[in-house]
């Protein structure tokens with residue numbers, strides 16, 4: 212977090228070179244923040260710290276600090292320093308014609324939601340911890356023109372910050388916490404005492420905004436404001452627990468309430484947006500749009516005819532939105548504007564490279580190519596298998612290319628998988644299902660390839676695939692087609708040929724505390740260290756106990 216994203220830009224430049232685009236050909240660099248929109252105090256502080264970071268990477272601390280004040284008011288200055296430094300690493304200069312385009316943070320999120328939805332017009336909600344000053348924005352977007360209908364400022368009520376702060380009170384960190392709290396919430400229930408505090412906190416559906424926090428909670432210092440709101444919500448609750456153990460009643464009930472509150476706000480915001488825009492389509496992005504359960508509530512409300520959530524809804528998608536917006540609004544291009552059909556956009560390694568990695572490691576590997584019947588058999592026997600192939604997925608979900616796979620018909624898979632991944636035992640597992648079989652397992656589902664939308668499970672689905680049914684009968688599936696990922700589709704189909712169920716457990720391939728695996732070397736290292744039975748590594752099958 213403390214280093215600027217040099218490697219990301221270097222990787223991007225290398226990737227573009229493979230497509231025949233040279234570093235000197237780039238016309239614009241867009242960022243998903245617009246410094247001029249920050250409060251002046253924040254701006255000076257942030258610019259100074261970024262300035263120090265960038266300068267110190269040159270090996271010296273700034274000697275020309277006199278220039279700082281001047282540079283603090285040039286909102287492209289820090290970006291330019293970063294670009295110069297990165298280009299120097301490849302022995303080049305940044306192209307003199309290239310523009311630097313700072314894009315407002317929520318606008319960058321809105322651009323991801325709109326441009327990749329395939330909708331010609333839509334109500335767009337961007338719900339986030341914070342932008343420059345906004346935390347929730349309602350947009351009306353028509354033919355690529357973004358109109359900000361309403362915004363809630365950070366001091367007026369950030370749902371993302373609230374969720375983060377409550378997660379921290381529940382002994383989680385602010386990055387992993389919200390996802391875990393969403394999984395914890397169904398173990399709780401309504402508590403009148405906590406409910407009345409959440410009611411006091413917020414007023415819904417005002418004239419000029421979808422919601423605002425009550426005046427008495429507002430403070431100038433944002434950090435203090437959300438700390439004091441968390442104090443208010445948790446006052447008198449005994450939250451001393453170890454997340455590895457059984458959730459206590461106050462812990463589970465607080466988790467239930469913060470999730471319920473988030474769902475209520477998201478629904479109210481969507482309703483307000485519909486009244487204001489008259490749209491029948493909604494698109495969402497921003498960190499809070501990762502809340503697949505709140506998205507489920509919107510889906511079942513049938514408030515909108517169509518709904519799209521950008522898969523990398525958090526800041527991982529910010530650069531894409533900024534680039535799309537700058538391409539159309541600064542460079543005069545025209546986005547192709549189709550519905551996003553897959554997110555296999557990350558690095559990949561060719562078969563020869565993978566073969567060498569396998570040989571070098573002296574693994575006892577069998578080459579099985581693209582015939583995954585053997586793998587499906589191992590899964591059906593209760594083994595926990597890694598599936599690694601092709602390009603890495605964009606965003607937080609593994610969708611068959613960096614996945615751990617298991618049999619969902621065995622209830623004990625739930626606990627085994629969590630143990631292997633070093634996750635808390637109560638956290639749910641998600642499935643990948645053949646698109647044509649989705650109705651067997653889920654109530655009124657839609658095709659959805661990105662695991663960012665939950666559904667209620669059918670009684671039959673819960674019986675047939677107990678390992679992926681959470682305690683509130685919900686699940687967060689990826690629906691899979693042959694077109695979206697042929698090998699992954701074949702694997703699930705082969706499993707169906709054996710077990711009569713076109714569904715598997717699919718969780719991201721990483722060990723506790725590690726990021727998602729990316730290279731074949733990472734894959735084999737995590738495979739060796741983790742309790743997996745076998746790995747399918749782009750054509751190669753490696754079993755820990757062959758013939759088991």
Ligand SMILES: [Fe+2]
Pocket residue numbers: 316320339340341497498525526529
């Ligand atoms: Fe964001």
